[in-house]
Amino acid sequence: MAGKLDGKVAIVTAGGAGIGAATARRFAAEGAAVVVADLSGTRAEQVRGEIAAAGGRAAAIKIDASDPAAIEATVRMAIDSFGRLDVMFNNAGMAEVSLIHETSLESWSRVIAVTLTSTFLGLKYAIPIMRAQKSGVVINTASISGTRGDYGMGSYNAAKAGVINLTRTAALENARFGIRVNCVCPGGINTRVAQVLGKDRADEFRRTMGAAHPIGRMGEPEEIAATVTFLASDESSFITGASIVADGGITAWTGMPRMPGAK
Numbered sequence: 001m002a003g004k005l006d007g008k009v010a011i012v013t014a015g016g017a018g019i020g021a022a023t024a025r026r027f028a029a030e031g032a033a034v035v036v037a038d039l040s041g042t043r044a045e046q047v048r049g050e051i052a053a054a055g056g057r058a059a060a061i062k063i064d065a066s067d068p069a070a071i072e073a074t075v076r077m078a079i080d081s082f083g084r085l086d087v088m089f090n091n092a093g094m095a096e097v098s099l100i101h102e103t104s105l106e107s108w109s110r111v112i113a114v115t116l117t118s119t120f121l122g123l124k125y126a127i128p129i130m131r132a133q134k135s136g137v138v139i140n141t142a143s144i145s146g147t148r149g150d151y152g153m154g155s156y157n158a159a160k161a162g163v164i165n166l167t168r169t170a171a172l173e174n175a176r177f178g179i180r181v182n183c184v185c186p187g188g189i190n191t192r193v194a195q196v197l198g199k200d201r202a203d204e205f206r207r208t209m210g211a212a213h214p215i216g217r218m219g220e221p222e223e224i225a226a227t228v229t230f231l232a233s234d235e236s237s238f239i240t241g242a243s244i245v246a247d248g249g250i251t252a253w254t255g256m257p258r259m260p261g262a263k
């Protein structure tokens, strides 16, 4: 059966775990050759191996996505290994929790670098290749945290809002060159919660987070991968500059309590 991305070449940053790994696997299953780029060389290599074992094509590279030389090398790897670059998924991002007035400049700069500067770099190095090809798609991972505030996440809120508006400008600048640029805004996604919090606290966190979503649960990485694959494919051919929310309904809510009588 024909895949949605047959013959395409894609890069996935932070492709070693969570949303990135699920998307790398899905891209490959849809026929794309995938460069899996991650801060953890071990995780990148593991996802590459899984794709190869399933009969797909992939390469792995260890990178810090906030490092210009690393993103340049990743783009070069796509060209050298697979001959072109059709899909750039700028997915790296990180949060550090602290109140704004207690946030150190180092912490602020780290979150902005890994979350927003990495997206800028992905665009900076992918766009010239795509302009020369006269085709290409960029998808950036933003967040609903880029559309609203969260307690203790000021640097992340600012960085993800930056990703959303950078997406719009990149879409405008490149629309006439056959390049589409969009972002996805996930709600709470069930990624490495257990590794970060430990099993007991992770279960509690999943329950609390799940209950905050009208759908009643957190999202799964594969659900975001499905949205990203749609944006990467020709099925979204008239969509550019958009922020696609995939959040189980959480941003549909004003935050007002349930009205008496509304069962």
Ligand SMILES: NC(=O)c1ccc[n+]([C@@H]2O[C@H](COP(=O)([O-])OP(=O)(O)OC[C@H]3O[C@@H](n4cnc5c(N)ncnc54)[C@H](O)[C@@H]3O)[C@@H](O)[C@H]2O)c1
Pocket: 013, 014, 015, 016, 017, 018, 019, 020, 037, 038, 039, 040, 043, 063, 064, 065, 066, 091, 092, 093, 094, 095, 114, 141, 142, 143, 144, 185, 186, 187, 188, 189, 190, 191, 192, 221
């Ligand atoms: N999980 C959520 O609830 C959620 C919600 C909205 C948005 N997001 C965004 O989705 C993206 C992926 O998040 P996730 O939850 O899948 O992450 P994850 O924690 O499951 O995996 C993150 C991966 O990124 C890699 N990584 C970390 N820093 C990196 C860097 N500087 N360069 C390259 N790779 C790096 C890690 O090694 C890891 O393999 C991030 O941009 C995140 O902000 C996540």
